[in-house]
Amino acid sequence: MEVEYDKSIRPILDTFDKIREILRFEKIELPKIVVVGDQSAGKSSVLESITGISLPRGENTVTKCPIVIQIRGVDRKEEESASVRIEGEDDLNLIKEEINLNDLGNKIQMKQSELLKNVKCEIADKPLYVNVKKRHAPDLTLYDLPGLTY
Numbered sequence: 001m002e003v004e005y006d007k008s009i010r011p012i013l014d015t016f017d018k019i020r021e022i023l024r025f026e027k028i029e030l031p032k033i034v035v036v037g038d039q040s041a042g043k044s045s046v047l048e049s050i051t052g053i054s055l056p057r058g059e060n061t062v063t064k065c066p067i068v069i070q071i072r073g074v075d076r077k078e079e080e081s082a083s084v085r086i087e088g089e090d091d092l093n094l095i096k097e098e099i100n101l102n103d104l105g106n107k108i109q110m111k112q113s114e115l116l117k118n119v120k121c122e123i124a125d126k127p128l129y130v131n132v133k134k135r136h137a138p139d140l141t142l143y144d145l146p147g148l149t150y
Contacts, residue, residue, distance in 0.1 A: 013072070013139050039147030047144050053082070053132055054105040055144070056112070064112055066127035067144040073137040082132045084111045086118075101134060 035043040044055040044063055051071050056062050074080060081098040084107050099107050111128050119126060123146050 010139070017070070017072075034143040034145060036145055037147060041147060043147065044144055047142055050138070050142065051132070051140070052134060052137060053101060056105050056109040061123070061147055063144055063146050064122065065115055065124040065146065067108065067112075067130060068127050069130045069132065069142045069144065070140075071132040071134060071137050071142075072139050074133045074135055077135050080134050082107075082130065084108055084131075085129050086111060086115050087127050087129065101132070104130070104132070 035046060037043050039061050040059075044057075047069065048055050051069065053069075053071065055067075080101055082101055082104045083097060083099060084104075108128060108130060115124055115126060115128065116122065
């Protein structure tokens with residue numbers, strides 16, 4: 001089953017990822033899995049359980065902008081890495097900063113702070129894009145949203 005997946009499905013996902021990057025400013029709607037709920041209800045914790053990666057933690061509202069997590073499985077531990085960018089950053093022309101998976105939560109928090117400083121607000125609608133390559137990970141794209149407050 002895994003060999004068949006690698007031969008037939010994985011190349012399609014890789015092609016889709018390339019197309020999505022090229023067309024990222026076009027409005028093409030695709031199905032999405034989105035985690036929504038009250039503030040501090042465990043949305044990010046659910047995503048951590050599914051993906052096996054660390055996301056920022058803390059009290060009150062920690063997720064302060066949409067976070068698009070694209071995770072892809074790799075074969076070897078040496079291939080594991082991640083990158084984080086703010087929507088609109090042109091990472092096609094920049095050297096992509098590869099992040100150790102152990103530092104991912106901190107890097108997401110730093111990028112989120114940078115974004116909030118740039119837009120001068122406490123909660124932003126502009127997303128962060130987190131691309132993760134992790135050994136034995138499921139090939140998924142997930143969306144983590146800020147919690148609802150009343």
